[in-house]
Amino acid sequence: MKSVLITGASGEVATHLRRELAGNYKLRLSDLRPLAGKAKGETYMKADLSRMADALRITKGVDAVVHLGGYSVEGAWENILQANIEGCYNVFEAARRNKVKRILFASSNHSVGFYPRKQRIDHRVYPKPDSRYGVSKVFGEALGSLYADKYGMEVFVMRIGKVSDKPIDKRRLSIHFSPRDLAQLVSIGIDKPGIRFEIVYGVSNNTRSWYDNSNARRLGYRPRDDSEQHAAAIVPKKEHPTAAKYQGGSFTHLETMQNPAPLPGKKARRTVSRRSPRSAR
Ligand code: 15L
Numbered sequence: 405m406k407s408v409l410i411t412g413a414s415g416e417v418a419t420h421l422r423r424e425l426a427g428n429y430k431l432r433l434s435d436l437r438p439l440a441g442k443a444k445g446e447t448y449m450k451a452d453l454s455r456m457a458d459a460l461r462i463t464k465g466v467d468a469v470v471h472l473g474g475y476s477v478e479g480a481w482e483n484i485l486q487a488n489i490e491g492c493y494n495v496f497e498a499a500r501r502n503k504v505k506r507i508l509f510a511s512s513n514h515s516v517g518f519y520p521r522k523q524r525i526d527h528r529v530y531p532k533p534d535s536r537y538g539v540s541k542v543f544g545e546a547l548g549s550l551y552a553d554k555y556g557m558e559v560f561v562m563r564i565g566k567v568s569d570k571p572i573d574k575r576r577l578s579i580h581f582s583p584r585d586l587a588q589l590v591s592i593g594i595d596k597p598g599i600r601f602e603i604v605y606g607v608s609n610n611t612r613s614w615y616d617n618s619n620a621r622r623l624g625y626r627p628r629d630d631s632e633q634h635a636a637a638i639v640p641k642k643e644h645p646t647a648a649k650y651q652g653g654s655f656t657h658l659e660t661m662q663n664p665a666p667l668p669g670k671k672a673r674r675t676v677s678r679r680s681p682r683s684a685r
Pocket of ligand 1: 664
C-alpha cells in the first residue's frame with residue numbers, strides 16, 4: 405500500500421478526501437492545527453510548512469504528497485506569502501531532497517479567475533489570477549513545472565473548483581467538485597504511471613462547466629456527478645457586477661475574506677473589505 409502525505413489535513417477538502425480514500429493508502433496527515441479524530445491507518449504529524457525543518461520531517465519516506473495546506477481564500481499579503489509561497493516552496497523542495505517523486509498540488513479555479521464566464525477554457529490557457537491568493541496558486545503551478553523539468557519530479561496540478569456535497573450558489577454550479585469525484589481525480593494523480601507535469605481541472609461533470617477538462621479525461625478521469633441536479637434548489641442572489649462577469653466571482657473584487665481555516669490562536673476574519681491591498685494591511 406502506498407504511503408501518502410496529505411498537508412492541510414484539518415481543512416475542508418482534506419476532510420472529504422480522507423473519508424473517500426480510507427483503506428486505499430496509508431495516510432500521513434499534517435497540519436498546524438490539531439486533527440479532529442484519526443481513522444485506522446492514519447497518522448498525524450503537526451507541522452508548520454513555513455519552516456523547512458518541518459517540511460523535511462513530514463515528507464520523509466512517503467511515496468506521494470497531496471499538498472492541500474495553505475491559506476485558502478484571499479487574504480493579507482503577509483499571510484499568503486508565508487502560507488502559500490514559502491510553505492509551497494518548502495514542500496516541493498523538501499520532497500525533492502527526500503526523493504519523493506510524486507506531488508499533487510491543489511491549485512485553484514482562482515489561478516484563472518479573471519477569465520470571463522462566457523469563455524470556455526482548457527488547461528493550456530495563460531493564467532489569469534483574480535487575487536493575491538490566485539497569484540500564489542499560479543506560483544505553485546510554476547514551481548511544479550520547474551521541479552518537473554529540472555529535477556524530474558512527477559507533478560499533478562489540480563485547479564480545484566469548490567469541493568462540497570452540494571453547490572451553494574449559481575457560480576458554484578459551474579465549479580462543483582463532489583467528494584467522490586475529488587477522490588477519483590486524486591487517485592489518478594497518485595497512481596497513474598508516467599506523469600511528468602499535468603494540469604487538470606478539479607471539477608465534476610457539471611452541465612454548466614466553464615472548463616474543457618479533456619486533459620483530465622485523457623488521463624482516465626470519469627467524473628460521476630453533475631451539479632445540475634441541485635440547480636433548482638439554488639436561491640438566486642444579486643452579485644457585484646464584476647463578480648458576475650468573471651469565473652472567480654467575488655475574488656475579483658474583494659480584498660480579504662473570512663479564512664475558513666484560521667491558524668491556531670487566530671480568529672477567523674469576518675471582515676470583507678473592498679479597500680485597496682495597501683490600505684487593507
Ligand atoms: C478556493 O480556491 C477556495 O479554497 C475555496 O474555499 C472556495 O472559495 C473556492 O475556491 C471557490 O471558488 O468557491
